Amino acid sequence: MKNFPVKLLVSVLCVIAGVVLLAVTVAPAKDPCEKTISKYISAINSENPEKVHDLEFSADDYLDGTALGGLLGGIQDSYESETESGETTRMELFKSSAVSSRVPDDADKVKKIKLLGCSAGENISEYGITAAEYDILVEVTYTVSEDGEETDRTICYGDTVSLAKGKSGYRIVG
Amino acid sequence: MKIIARAGTVLLLALIICFTAACGAEISTKLTVDGSFNGTREITAVIDSDDITKVTGGAAALEQVIKESKPADMDYTVKNDGGNTVITFTIKFSGLEEYRTKVNNIIDAGRTEDSDLVPEVVFETGKTYFKEGFRLSENFTSVDLLNWYINALEESGIISESQGNWYEIGENKIVFSGKEYSSGSRLEADEQIKRCLSGINVTTTVTTSGSFERVIEFTSDNDTEEELEKAGCVLEEYLKNLCPNGDTFEKTSEEDSYNNTYAFTLNADSAEELVEKTDAVLQTKNKLSITAEALEDTPGTAAVSVTESIDGTYYIDYDSARVTSRLKVYDGVEYGDADTSYSTEDGYLIYRPNAGGEYTFSGEWKIGFSEIVFSAGASGLDKMNASFVFKPIEGLDSSLAESAGTLIKSAAEKGGKLTEKDNVYTVSFSGSKDDVEKEINSFIGAASGYVPEKDGNGKYAYFNVELEKYNTLSRLKKGIRGSVSYDFSPVTGSSDITFENKSGLFGGTRYSANGSYEDGKEIAGSSGSLYFYTESVSVLWTAVLAAALIVLIAGIVMLIMNRNEFSKLKTVLAGMKKPKAPAVQQEAADAPSESVDEFPEPVTPEKEPAMAAAGAAGESPATEPEQQTVSESGSGEEDLL
Structure with a gap:
């Protein structure tokens, strides 16, 4: 036992402990609803309509279809109407549409939507459906043209997101 | 009409009221002008011998009242003509402007509270593309020009009001360059051929920094433009040539529409420069003057007076079209009663000026700032800070800037900590949530003279905040969200409030106020609601992070440092691989080999040279024996096998 590599073992344990602590410290602190919101905004940010759709509450999740959030529908409607005129591409439209009412008129292009924080609101459980409301803080980075040069600008705004618990966890209602 | 009727009624109460018999005073007017509008206006009142006896003091008393009350712009004579008393009032003038000024002064001298008459005189001769021939018209009567006398007679008491109220308008005529035109009580003579535009809209914006912008918009229709073309005038080209250098002109209506719109956008650094440019475009004499004086008794407030005259008669026929003027002088001036009716929309005062009429609008203006930045933050659920930064308007009159500063200083005496540098005032608040709420309300309330207390719902009038935690999605930062309802208008007036996001490695504050964005800053109204989100470093988790890193x-x-122990580990692992039974045999057969694990074999003189050689090769003396041991052990194992 005298030749047992004790120091090596201690070193390895220190490294493991350090990595674990580091991971715990820097890992995002999110509850299930916040995870869904975060994924949803990531899906919008990465302009992935299928992912967005997957994260929205649907009739399959036992909710009245009218309760569906209008975001995706709105995006698709405007996609259809605007792409017909050939003025913009689907990818540009997707991200821009999600925040169109917020960014200033002089914005040329929405570059990035980032979730900065959440605040849990009312939690309701009725008729077998568990729903929650979250106030979120979002940062939008967009570009404006100044003297022929593109400049990045950011705005922040608060919004409210409603979620309901379906078969596959919390999904966005609106 | 109401005013004229009243004036007519009172005139006879005053001048001739005593005449209960079938006759009365006859008021006649004769306006004589030449082509340059030099001339006289004579207003003659004839009172017969019977009637004059019913005036206490007779003709002499009437004359005495005239002497005491007559406006300087009017002369008079009193004559006895065959027993009748003839009073002749005369206005002499050289040019239209002088006539307009004198008429204005005389009407003002007799103006009563409910009078909103703005005198209008249109005098046009010669030939332009838009009008040909002579026209002279007014929107007032000679009775309006004698109101000062009526009022004076009422006050003198020499005439009894109970004796009747009739009068008779006599002959009214215009004599232009020797030719006589009969007229009604409002003088009017019109021989013109007209090809006039439909209307003129004038929008004037004056900023506190002293910049002036005026958009003059002409409207016409295709039929009129066809007539103008026949007369040799292509309207768009004609107007374009009037545009002052450095300003813009454009046709703003669609090409194929029946009604056409042409707009001039004029920019100037002074009212005088703007008027000069307006004169060039409208081809008439116009006026704009603005005064703003700080109110001594009300710090932060100024009395604003705007006088404007817009004359569009060169292009439009005032019988069928008008100028519409939209005026925005500074932001948020609240106008009081004026001589003419007006409306307000989006900060613009809107009215319809008569030709050559001068209009004055007076109001109060809460002196603004170029920028008011509000910031807030919270370091806990009951600890917060907030501040206002008031930045002065560049170029604002110093007395106004001082007055605005006085308001901030006096308000800050009631709440907040004031600092001042280069006329930039910063008022800061910090402490518990309740303290900050109370202090901000005291600061804002001081400006309106109202000391706010919480209402039945526990809310203040000007500033309320609720603090709650919010998840920053990172353990390293803690977040506090503040929900604020505010009304800063007693201090800020109608000035907007600016919110600037600040974020960095160690936290910051972001705002969401449903405002608009300018240069990355959010700008919202002087009252409303907002959220602020403060992020700060979590000490606990930062310590955990530091510990993790250490x-x-x-x-x-x-x-x-202990990388050499990998070989030890290898040995241990190798040892752990040994089958149980052979290990026992080995134990019996090869005791020295076992001693490597349990009891290290003393270094024998035979082994020393080998170690020295290994040391010379740069290998650790501590390692070599172990390697050797492993090798030996391996040999031993091989031996065992």
């Missing part, structure tokens, strides 16, 4: 680094360093 442990990790220490572990890596130790790992590097």
Whole structure:
């Protein structure tokens, strides 16, 4: 036992402990609803309509279809109407549409939507459906043209997101 | 009409009221002008001998009242003509402007509270593309020009009001360059051929920094433009040539529409420059003057007076079209009663000026700032800070800037900590949530003279905040969200409030106020609601992070330092691989080999040279024996096999 590599073992344990602590410290602190919101905004940010759709509450999740959030529908409607005129591409439209009412008129292009924080609101459980409301803080980075040069600008705004618990966890209602 | 009727009624109460018999005073007017509008206006009142006896003091008393009350712009004579008393009032003038000024002064001298008459005189001769021939018209009567006398007679008491109220308008005529035109009580003579435009809209914006912008918009229709073309005038080209250098002109209506719109956008650094440019475009004499004086008794407030005259008669026929003027002088001036009716929309005062009429609008203006930045933050659920930064308007009159500063200073005496540098005032608040709420309300309330207290719902009038935690999605930062309802208008007036996001490695504050964005800053109204989100470093989790990094680094360093123990580990692992039974045989057969694990074999003189050789090769003396041992052990194992 005298030749047992004790120091090596201690070193390895220190490294493991350090990595674990580091991971715990820097890992995002999110509850299930916040995870869904975060994924949803990531899906919008990465302009992935299928992912967005997957994260929205649907009739399959036992909710009245009218309760569906209008975001995706709105995006698709405007996609259809605007792409017909050939003025913009689907990818540009997707991200821009999600925040169109917020960014200033002089914005040329929405570059990035980032979730900065959440605040849990009312939690309701009725008729077998568990729903929650979250106030979120979002940062939008967009570009404006100044003297022929593109400049990045950011705005922040608060919004409210409603979620309901379906078969596959919390999904966005609106 | 109401005013004229009243004036007519009172005139006879005053001048001739005593005449209960079938006759009365006859008021006649004769306006004589030449082509340059030089001339006289004579207003003659004839009172017969019977009627004059019913005036206490007779003609002499009437004359005495005239002497005491007559406006300077009017002369008079009193004559006895065959027993009748003839009073002749005369206005002499050289040019239209002088006539307009004198008429204005005389009407003002007799103006009563409910009078909103703005005198209008249109005098046009010669030939332009838009009008040909002579026209002279007014929107007032001679009775309006004698109101001062009526009022004076009422006050003198020489005439009894109970004796009747009739009068008779006599002959009214215009004599232009020797030719006589009969007229009604409002003088009017019109021989013109007209090809006039439909209307003129004038929008004037004056900023506190002293910049003036005026958009003059002409409207016409295709039929009129066809007539103008026949007369040799292509309207768009004609107007374009009037545009002052450096300003813009454009046709703003669609090409194929029946009604056409042409707009001039004029910019100037002074009212005088703007008027000069307006004169060039409208081809008439116009006026704009603005005064703003700080109110001594009300710090932060100024009395604003705007006088404007817009004359569009060169292009439009005032019988069928008008100028519409939209005026925005500074932001948020609240106008009081004026001589003419007006409306307000989006900060613009809107009215319809008569030709050559001068209009004055007076109001109060809460002196603004170029920028008011509000910031807030919270370091806990009951600890917060907030501040206002008031930045002065560049170029604002110093007395106004001082008055605005006085308001901030006096308000800050009631709440907040004031600092001042280069006329930039900063008022800061910090402490518990309740203290900050109370202090901000005291600060704002001081400006309106109202000391706010919480209402039945526990809310203040000007500033309320609720603090709650919010998840920053990172353990390293803690977040506090503030929900604010505010009304800063007693201090800020109608000035907007600016919110600037600040974020960095160690936290910051972001705002969401449903405002608009300018240069990355959010700008919202002087009252409303907002959220602020403060992020700050979590001490606990930062300590955990630091500990994690220390442990990790220490572990890596130790790992590097003890890397030679990997061979030990290999040995141990190899030892663990040995089958049980052969191990026993080995124990019996090869005791020295076992002693490597349990009891290290003393270094024998035979082995020393080998170690020395290994040391010379740069290998660790501590390692070599172990390697050797492993090798030996391996040999031993091989031996065992």
